[in-house]
Amino acid sequence: MAWDFATEPEFEEKLVWMRQFVREEIFPLETLGLDYDEMLRVIRPLQDQVKERGLWAAHLPPALGGMGYGQVRLGLMHEILGQTPYGPVVFGNNAPDSGNAELLAIGIEETGDEAMREQWLQPLLEGKMRSAFSMTEPDTAGSDPTLLKTRAERDGEEYVINGHKWFTSNGSVADFLIVMAVTNPDVHPYQGSSMILVPTGTPGVDIVRDVATMADPESEFGTFGNHAEIYYRDVRVPAGNLIGREGEGFSLAQQRLGPGRIHHCMRWLGQSKRAFDMLCERAVSRTAHGSLLAEKQTIQNWVADSLAEMHAARLMTLHAAWKMDNEGAPAARMEIAMIKYYGAGVLYNVIDRAIQVHGALGFSCDLPLEHMYRAARAARIYDGPDEVHRQTVARRTLRNYAPSEIPTEHIPTRREEARARFADLLEQATANL
Numbered sequence: 128m129a130w131d132f133a134t135e136p137e138f139e140e141k142l143v144w145m146r147q148f149v150r151e152e153i154f155p156l157e158t159l160g161l162d163y164d165e166m167l168r169v170i171r172p173l174q175d176q177v178k179e180r181g182l183w184a185a186h187l188p189p190a191l192g193g194m195g196y197g198q199v200r201l202g203l204m205h206e207i208l209g210q211t212p213y214g215p216v217v218f219g220n221n222a223p224d225s226g227n228a229e230l231l232a233i234g235i236e237e238t239g240d241e242a243m244r245e246q247w248l249q250p251l252l253e254g255k256m257r258s259a260f261s262m263t264e265p266d267t268a269g270s271d272p273t274l275l276k277t278r279a280e281r282d283g284e285e286y287v288i289n290g291h292k293w294f295t296s297n298g299s300v301a302d303f304l305i306v307m308a309v310t311n312p313d314v315h316p317y318q319g320s321s322m323i324l325v326p327t328g329t330p331g332v333d334i335v336r337d338v339a340t341m342a343d344p345e346s347e348f349g350t351f352g353n354h355a356e357i358y359y360r361d362v363r364v365p366a367g368n369l370i371g372r373e374g375e376g377f378s379l380a381q382q383r384l385g386p387g388r389i390h391h392c393m394r395w396l397g398q399s400k401r402a403f404d405m406l407c408e409r410a411v412s413r414t415a416h417g418s419l420l421a422e423k424q425t426i427q428n429w430v431a432d433s434l435a436e437m438h439a440a441r442l443m444t445l446h447a448a449w450k451m452d453n454e455g456a457p458a459a460r461m462e463i464a465m466i467k468y469y470g471a472g473v474l475y476n477v478i479d480r481a482i483q484v485h486g487a488l489g490f491s492c493d494l495p496l497e498h499m500y501r502a503a504r505a506a507r508i509y510d511g512p513d514e515v516h517r518q519t520v521a522r523r524t525l526r527n528y529a530p531s532e533i534p535t536e537h538i539p540t541r542r543e544e545a546r547a548r549f550a551d552l553l554e555q556a557t558a559n560l
């Protein structure tokens with residue numbers, strides 16, 4: 128039997144250290160209202176400690192300085208780091224830099240372009256540069272990227288890029304952008320799109336604003352975690368800035384999104400658990416109508432349902448990670464789609480219940496719950512809206528079923544068949560009576 132739900136003791140030791148480090152050293156930073164530069168300065172000594180422990184940028188293969196942990200172990204790490212927005216930055220594996228580094232690494236492996244490694248990948252891994260992924264456009268449906276309009280035309284030894292993007296996360300603090308553009312409009316977009324590295328300072332790159340959102344309604348330009356709107360107008364970059372090969376944009380995107388979704392879901396579980404702890408603490412602390420909230424059945428239902436939902440999401444996510452480690456990302460496509468919408472729903476519901484149990488305090492800014500709630504709403508949209516993932520799961524599942532005029536389980540039909548099949552036995556059985 129190979130079923131095993133245990134973490135090996137050596138890795139569990141690392142997780143124990145991370146739990147304590149995140150709670151004691153990183154949680155307090157959340158309350159200080161640091162701007163981007165202050166944040167970078169304050170977290171540097173913490174990043175050094177992470178590096179000393181060999182846990183920096185652990186998502187990368189050993190050849191690139193990572194630990195080659197595989198998705199299950201990374202998932203367990205992300206569950207701890209995702210409890211606080213600073214966690215992944217301190218550990219050098221925050222989105223979108225971690226996914227972008229993986230993209231560059233895959234591209235370099237394919238093309239052998241060592242200049243790209245030195246100029247962009249290495250500084251990104253060391254945390255000396257920031258990156259952004261620029262795919263979604265305001266004028267086309269992001270959930271159907273075959274509609275992509277941004278064009279990159281080859282002109283001699285350069286690409287010329289024209290397009291309009293938004294929700295390029297971290298775009299206004301990035302040193303370079305990875306732009307998804309159509310390079311060949313004459314073939315299906317799955318074969319005609321490419322990813323191209325564009326340094327932010329390139330003439331024609333116009334970052335017009337950081338879009339204010341539910342999570343950050345008063346977004347100041349150039350804040351870490353921003354979602355930039357960007358025009359690309361006749362932006363010229365060397366042809367060597369192509370990542371991987373021309374036409375590979377979609378297949379690269381798929382490779383990047385699989386692990387990324389597992390990490391997201393595990394971070395959401397870290398957040399859910401934090402909200403759940405607040406829920407339970409309040410339930411055993413507050414009295415109303417003659418008893419503790421914890422003694423009321425509705426609150427008990429919230430505790431029990433939240434715990435069961437988080438447990439289900441955790442098992443589903445770790446199973447998806449395990450499948451990816453053992454059978455590869457394409458084999459885990461259904462599982463990854465399922466955890467994306469299921470996990471986002473769990474996150475949202477648990478935070479909602481935690482707010483409710485705190486009453487006005489939950490709605491106030493005196494607790495992290497209100498911000499967690501606003502940020503959690505986006506989980507149902509980014510990396511593909513719930514509906515698209517549900518469609519993937521439903522379509523793939525329904526493929527295994529054939530139409531049948533009479534339902535296979537139709538009892539009268541089955542009875543008739545059984546009578547014909549067992550006629551002799553039935554005759555003997557009745558004769559013996």
Ligand SMILES: Cc1cc2nc3c(=O)[nH]c(=O)nc-3n(C[C@H](O)[C@H](O)[C@H](O)COP(=O)(O)OP(=O)(O)OC[C@H]3O[C@@H](n4cnc5c(N)ncnc54)[C@H](O)[C@@H]3O)c2cc1C
Pocket residue numbers: 223259260261262263264267268269270271293294295296297354505508509510511512513514515518
């Ligand atoms: C916080 C945040 C960060 C993001 N970061 C990035 C980033 O770094 N880089 C980047 O390129 N993009 C980013 N995005 C954009 C994100 O990927 C897109 O918002 C997402 O793909 C959906 O695209 P859309 O917004 O154009 O919505 P649309 O495609 O217009 O979809 C709108 C709605 O239509 C419905 N819908 C769509 N398809 C179906 C279907 N098949 N069946 C049923 N209903 C359907 C869904 O309800 C969906 O929510 C980010 C978004 C958010 C919110």
